[in-house]
Amino acid sequence: MKSIEIYNLYKQYPKVKRYRDIFLHPFKKDYIKAVNGIDLTVEKGTMLGLLGPNGAGKTTLIKILATLVLPTSGTVNVHNYDIVKHSRKIRKIIGFVTADERSFFWRLTGIQNLEFFATLNNLSSSETKRRVHETLEQTELTEAANMMFKDYSTGMKQRLAIARGLLCYPDILLLDEPTRSLDPFSAQKLRHFITQKIIQKLGHTAIIATHNLHEAYEMCSHVAVMQDGVIIEHGEKNNVFRNTITDTFLLTLSHSSPDINFGNIHEITEHKILNEHTRTYSIITENIEQVLHTLYTSGVSIIECKKEQMTLDDFFISIIKKNGKSS
């Protein structure tokens, strides 16, 4: 069953004019294209990672789904409701989790904040009490419920945002960079928490906008990669990453070792000399065992071989190369 269907979606924002342009071309309108023709369907129960660099159009897409921004053209259906005509019904289906900690009232406690938002979501008084209690428990904030929001740590603030998103049993969760501004340890903990305790346990459909490659890999079942307002790659996570990611390794050779003749090692797709003095090389290969074997038999002595985590830049370069596009 399809949870979200997007067809031929475009969104452009008017550019703010400079004084000079207001006088010289008062009627001319310039636009920034944020979403530039997107077709996407999300099946029920899918956790889709919306991956892309800043300015790719991820947040605009999330905001269109959250009914905060109107599309310029195209169709967006959530559970068969049109996003423009039935925005109120869609807000019942969707739980929006924003990373912006300013979206809470800082001098109210966690429980007071949740009670307030529960009332705005039309929950009855008894339901409000029950749901606030349940969501605080689900997000492991029961003990901090009576602390003022301003005294929460960043991780707790993010968890309270998730609790708010879960208040009225949404079928779909939209998470906009949930681990932004968290330290690596807290980010890892929150990722685990979202996938294990929220998504898998409660069975939500979820879209998570992120520019963190590893976050998308770790949390999502599907990935859509956006660039310049279009989706350049979309599919099951393992397919997208398998087709795209090639491992990068750092090799450090001993000083007495002869130079490597990279041209003769066909398993290496790309190489870079990082530091001639320390004899450190970066190589991209799918078959490190074969490379190491070839080097060893040709008399090269290797001090260290380290696998490098692929950066988002490398990932995009790979995808763009694969798609034959240039940004």
Place this chain on the structure above:
Amino acid sequence: MIVFFFKKALAFLKKDFLNESSYKWSFVLQFFSIFINVGVFFFLSKLVQGPSTKYIAEYGGDYFSYVLIGVAFTSYLEVALNSLSKSIRNGQMVGTIEALLTTQTELPTIIISSSIYSFLFTSIRILSYILIGIIFFDMNLTGANYFGAIIILFLSIVTFSCFGILSASFIMYFKKGDPFSSFLSSLNWLLGGAYFPTEILPQWLSFLSYVLPITYSLKGMRLALLTGAGFQQLSHYIIILLIFIVTLLPFSLFSFSYAVRKAKEDGTLIQY
């Protein structure tokens, strides 16, 4: 529907009270300033005696009562004028408006509910002004037509809220530089008759004061509270305020819905 509205309005009221009262010093100081203001008006009224009171003879001739009601109700109408746009601006600046807009509550309910605390607090302030005036400074409201005053107050609030909605529409779309609240507010204090009767203004300025709804609000309110004027005397002011409402309300509501739609199209709903 109405039950939900009241529940939500109450939730906003509670939230704003908790928020404001958490700033303890400022919260207490606001009440203290009421005493100071009433004292200032009392001693100022000592200066305005004798022949100069002929201008306020139709309101009973007591300048203290005249200015207290003028200032108190002008402040009240200022809330109607400013609170809607302030709540939008505040939501945009603080960053809460996005979260509010993703709830199952429509923007007009959010905006109206956000201004309830200001109205309630100002009502308490006005009541305190009048009570302090009666208890400590011999203000006399024994023959007041309270029902007439309430009708004038209600119509005035609706009239000023129309300007408030226009101001909110402006803030929604242009973010800053709203001409309605700042310009109209200054004109209200200058030409509305809060501190002095509009009759003492030069003729051309006095003419301008008749274009402002506050002139009718304050005249009607003073006549009802200070002289106990009946409905026949008040009907003139009631009709003029109704004309303002019939003219302004549809226009202001249309402007607001247009501004919200434009802001959603341009993606500037939460920008400031």
